[in-house]
Amino acid sequence: xxxxxxxxxxxxxxxxxxxxxxxxxxxxxxxxxxxxxxxxxxxxxxxxxxxxxxxxxxxxxxxxxxxxxxxxxxxxxxxxxxxxxxxxxxxxxxxxxxxxxxxxxxxxxxxxxxxxxxxxxxxxxxxxxxxxxxxxxxxxxxxxxxxxxxxxxxxxxxxxxxxxxxxxxxxxxxxxxxxxxxxxxxxxxxxxxxxxxxxxxxxxxxxxxxxxxxxxxxxxxxxxxxxxxxxxxxxxxxxxxxxxxxxxxxxxxxxxxxxxxxxxxxxxxxxxxxxxxxxxxxxxxxxxxxxxxxxxxxxxxxxxxxxxxxxxxxxxxxxxxxxxxxxxxxxxxxxxxxxxxxxxxxxxxxxxxxxxxxxxxxxxxxxxxxxxxxxxxxxxxxxxxxxxxxxxxxxxxxxxxxxxxxxxxxxxxxxxxxxxxxxxxxxxxxxxxxxxxxxxxxxxxxxxxxxxxxxxxxxxxxxxxxxxxxxxxxxxxxxxxxxxxxxxxxxxxxxxxxxxxxxxxxxxxxxxxxxxxxxxxxxxxxxxxxxxxxxxxxxxxxxxxxxxxxxxxxxxxxxxxxxxxxxxxxxxxxxxxxxxxxxxxxxxxxxxxxxxxxxxxxxxxxxxxxxxxxxxxxxxxxxxxxxxxxxxxxxxxxxxxxxxxxxxxxxxxxxxxxxxxxxxxxxxxxxxxxxxxxxxxxxxxxxxxxxxxxxxxxxxxxxxxxxxxxxxxxxxxxxxxxxxxxxxxxxxxxxxxxxxxxxxxxxxxxxxxxxxxxxxxxxxxxxxxxxxxxxxxx
Numbered sequence: 152x153x154x155x156x157x158x159x160x161x162x163x164x165x166x167x168x169x170x171x172x173x174x175x176x177x178x179x180x181x182x183x184x185x186x187x188x189x190x191x192x193x194x195x196x197x198x199x200x201x202x203x204x205x206x207x208x209x210x211x212x213x214x215x216x217x218x219x220x221x222x223x224x225x226x227x228x229x230x231x232x233x234x235x236x237x238x239x240x241x242x243x244x245x246x247x248x249x250x251x252x253x254x255x256x257x258x259x260x261x262x263x264x265x266x267x268x269x270x271x272x273x274x275x276x277x278x279x280x281x282x283x284x285x286x287x288x289x290x291x292x293x294x295x296x297x298x299x300x301x302x303x304x305x306x307x308x309x310x311x312x313x314x315x316x317x318x319x320x321x322x323x324x325x326x327x328x329x330x331x332x333x334x335x336x337x338x339x340x341x342x343x344x345x346x347x348x349x350x351x352x353x354x355x356x357x358x359x360x361x362x363x364x365x366x367x368x369x370x371x372x373x374x375x376x377x378x379x380x381x382x383x384x385x386x387x388x389x390x391x392x393x394x395x396x397x398x399x400x401x402x403x404x405x406x407x408x409x410x411x412x413x414x415x416x417x418x419x420x421x422x423x424x425x426x427x428x429x430x431x432x433x434x435x436x437x438x439x440x441x442x443x444x445x446x447x448x449x450x451x452x453x454x455x456x457x458x459x460x461x462x463x464x465x466x467x468x469x470x471x472x473x474x475x476x477x478x479x480x481x482x483x484x485x486x487x488x489x490x491x492x493x494x495x496x497x498x499x500x501x502x503x504x505x506x507x508x509x510x511x512x513x514x515x516x517x518x519x520x521x522x523x524x525x526x527x528x529x530x531x532x533x534x535x536x537x538x539x540x541x542x543x544x545x546x547x548x549x550x551x552x553x554x555x556x557x558x559x560x561x562x563x564x565x566x567x568x569x570x571x572x573x574x575x576x577x578x579x580x581x582x583x584x585x586x587x588x589x590x591x592x593x594x595x596x597x598x599x600x601x602x603x604x605x606x607x608x609x610x611x612x613x614x615x616x617x618x619x620x621x622x623x624x625x626x627x628x629x630x631x632x633x634x635x636x637x638x639x640x641x642x643x644x645x646x647x648x649x650x651x652x653x654x655x656x657x658x659x660x661x662x663x664x665x666x667x668x669x670x671x672x673x674x675x676x677x678x679x680x681x682x683x684x685x686x687x688x689x690x691x692x693x694x695x696x697x698x699x700x701x702x703x704x705x706x707x708x709x710x711x712x713x714x715x716x717x718x719x720x721x722x723x724x725x726x727x728x729x730x731x732x733x734x735x736x737x738x739x740x741x742x743x744x745x746x747x748x749x750x751x752x753x754x755x756x757x758x759x760x761x762x763x764x765x766x767x768x769x770x771x772x773x774x775x776x777x778x779x780x781x782x783x784x785x786x787x788x789x790x791x792x793x794x795x796x797x798x799x800x801x802x803x804x805x806x807x808x809x810x811x812x813x814x815x816x817x818x819x820x821x822x823x824x825x826x827x828x829x830x831x832x833x834x835x836x837x838x839x840x841x842x843x844x845x846x847x848x849x850x851x852x853x854x855x856x857x858x859x860x861x862x863x864x865x866x867x868x869x870x871x872x873x874x875x876x877x878x879x880x881x882x883x884x885x886x887x888x889x890x891x892x893x894x895x896x897x898x899x900x901x902x903x904x905x906x907x908x909x910x911x912x913x914x915x916x917x918x919x920x921x922x923x924x925x926x927x928x929x
Contacts, residue, residue: 173208192264193271195279198234227578229300230506234277240302241266242295247311247334247369250459256282259309266308266333274496274560275593276503278306288317292325299326303503304510306495307332312369313406329502329510335373337491340457340498340515341551342432342479343377344522344881345489348550349477353451355429357382361449363424364412365463366434367392369696369725372408374432380512381519389424396424420482422447429453433463440464442472454478457489459756477547486548493552494518497560501567504586505577510567517570521562525552529657532627532908533557549584561590600792600888604916605637613638613898613922615915616710620644620666623652625726628911637912638919641665641719643706669709678703681712688740707733711740714897720922721898723915730768730901734892735858735897744896748773748780751890752788752899753876757883763789763796763863767872768890768901778820779827784893786831789863797922798824799842799861800835801871806852813867820865832856872915891917898922 186190200206208214218232230236239348244793245259246252260282267278281298285291291314295305296509305328307319313863319332337481350357362383364375367390379385390397390412394404399413418424421439425431426447433440433456440463445454456462459481469478479487502510510913530543534556543549552559565587571577615632617625620642629640642649646666655660672678685708686699694702702708707728713719714737722741734749743749752767754761762851765785770777778800784797814836821835834842834857841847842861866872879885891914892900898921900914925926 180862183726191261192268193280195328197730224298230303235301236503236506237275238277238279238302239270239304240281240295240298240304241270241278241306242283242306243309244283244285244291245309246286246314248309253311256284263308263601266351268305269492270306270496270499272496273492274500274564276496276499288314288321291318292321295322295330296325299328302328303506304329304331304499306499308334310334312372313408315369316362316372316566321470323509327508329499329507331498331510332369332373332497333491333495333586335369336377336510336515337494338370338434338457338489339374339377340494340519341489341522342374342457343519344493344526345455345479345487345551346378346430346453347381347519347523348526348545349430349453349479352477352547352550353429353453355451358384359389360429360453361427362388362430362432363421363428364388364390364432364434365421365439366436366458367397367409368434370457371434372674374411374434374593375412377434377515377519378400380516385412386414389416389418389428391421395419395421403668431455431463433457435463437461438463440469442468445469445472445476448473451475451477453491455806457481472668477550479550483554486539487565488554489551490554492554493522493559494563494771497563498567500560500590501564502571504564505568505571505581506579507571508576508578511571513570513574513575514567514576517566518563521566522551523555524560525558525562526550530559531558532624557594558592558622560594561587564590565856583682600754600761601913601916603792604913605635607923608638608916608919609636611923612636613720613919614641614665614718615639615721615723615898615918615922616641616643616713616719616720618643618706618710619726620649622726623653623656624906624911625769626656626658626661627654627908628672628915629664630660630917631908631912632919633664634660638721638922639665639918640915641713643667643669643710646671669704669710671704672709677718680716681709684712685740707736708740711736711899714899715740721900721918723900723902723911723918725902726906726911729904733901734769734899737895737901740845741899742896743894746780747784747894748777749892750781750784751892752785753887753889754891755876755879756888760862761792762861764872764876765863765865765893766869767866768869768892769871773868775816775823778817778865778867779823780894782820782824782833782863783828783831785863785865786828788891788893794862796831796863797857797859797861798831798833798835798863798865799837799839799857800833800865801839801842802836802867803838804836805838805841811813817867832858834861835865888913890914 199210201210214784222228222232241263243259243263245256247252248254248259248262248395260280263282265281267280270276274635283294285294310318315332319330322330362378364371375390376386392404396416396418397409397413398416401413422444425444427449428451429449436458447450452473452909454465454476457480466478466480469476479489481489500512526549527545534553535542538553565583568581570584572580613691615638617640619625621644629642632640634636642664646668649666681703682700685703686694686696707724710722714722722737749769750766752763752765753767755764763785766781773781786798789796800817802814802817803809818834821833824831824833845859848855848857876887880887898918902911902914902920
């Protein structure tokens, strides 16, 4: 609750980042969440090895003396030799914790840990939470200022008003690193972005609107000041606190921060103030606004009821009162959630990455405008998937991005960094395009793997045919592929239906894309040529000419024949069909390369690199010869990524310790590989844990030819491979790319049923890359 003495937590990120409708959290569940396993929510993880005596000597004495001496000569080198440049202090004295009030620093610690978790989750910023037992302003400032050599920035949290104003103002003047009180500025920036878009939708000018602010704590005051910076006129603002309207001449419950907004007005109550108002901002308490008050507002009213967990007026009640309403709350179960997690991680990310001395008004403004602009962009399917399939588009129910939208990092952090550079508070400048690329890699390890594929695929624009051209996911992926110049998509299916779907989804880049319906081609030259080609391929395998003529009408056959005859360079299918069925027709018509075997490979991307898993999709129980083929082809794929393949032929046995048909098969396959490619580093049969333990191999199996950890894993059968990659994807800390189909005579890839748009884009890029020429042996 925003009162005269403590700030509102109107859009507190710590308690409200869930993509699902709010449910009451059981006390037992919350306590168990924090106490089970390792206590709390955060830990410190080493970034350098410390496994040997040498490591220890480098990490601590005597080696650590060298960076100490360098930093002593130039304190700025602390950013080079320590973690300072990515380290933020979340500082609180526990005097205004959530809606709980002054509960003290010990009780406030779970919130500060939660803040640290969000910094790490959304922007990969490390945090130490600092809870201080101090209420005196001088004491607080002295403690925080003394921390400057340790941190790259200070996030003040849950300090009551008016002390929070004084502390922040003083520290900003006295410190040379960013100091940011999120309770004030976080809500201001996010709601400011929402205000810009709401005004655009309402067709109102910011310098003309009348604004009523309910609450006079840290959040309300900061929001009001920020709205003035955005263009709201001071004379058009009325501030209302627990004593009523803040008017000139009022003496009760006043302080310097309220006095700044004392207005010449006859209004004395919130109800009177809201009559004819264009905008209501609530940073106060539950239930203060009635339907009658909303009805009294101007046309197309904007209501930001941000008290948490219960707003000043409930969303259903407000919408019932005014159908022309544009509304935001602090809750995730209603549209337009004003959530601080849209701000602080990304603002600090941009500030830290240019070593800013402060977070100034220009940087806050840049963050707000970046959020406002992002909300007007087309929302990708990945965001919809994070919110149970709900789709979003710019409008009255979507005026700010969603907290789980991964694009926020890529929009806000660069905007903040640029503003810091332009306004003169950055200690270093950066290339913004390179910076955005670095953020993409920070955001997803998969991106670093795929970026090279995308770049190389663009060298020659391949024509890729999509069997399920009618499906919205295929169309969305095709738009990205075309827009990025990765390939030229050909969509198969009912032409009118596909064109209507493209129009409905506003996929403008696809309006003139090639759309083909095989049923419309029955009288054309292509149809007769494809029929003849299919019959000649299959006439000695029981296919009659009339059967071929019927099959060519099917999209799967038509697409494969387009590739076989050169009308298309590659084929992607499988989104709505099981893998075995989807690959059947390409194998019949296109086939595998001479001496090669089809196999599905997943690239499993972890923090320490990537590993190739095969065969995950095609061969149920491969023979030794087939396993050898799969291993050699997968090793070729690894080489393409500039990875020296180190192949582990996996089994439940290591070097004959267990007997059985499976170990014998793997042992035989390993010998075949050595005969065919003696230069390839391969070991088997070997258990997975041994394949990833250099020390154990050196100690127990010094004869092993595998000198480093394996990076190509060949599984004895489809069960083992498929289960392993899925487990790593679901419960491990890994991302997966694929399945990349190897061994085909011409470029073909089979999607997993129901896969994401991004996975379609990734596999299409591999298909386009394979179409570049014969230099690819995978």
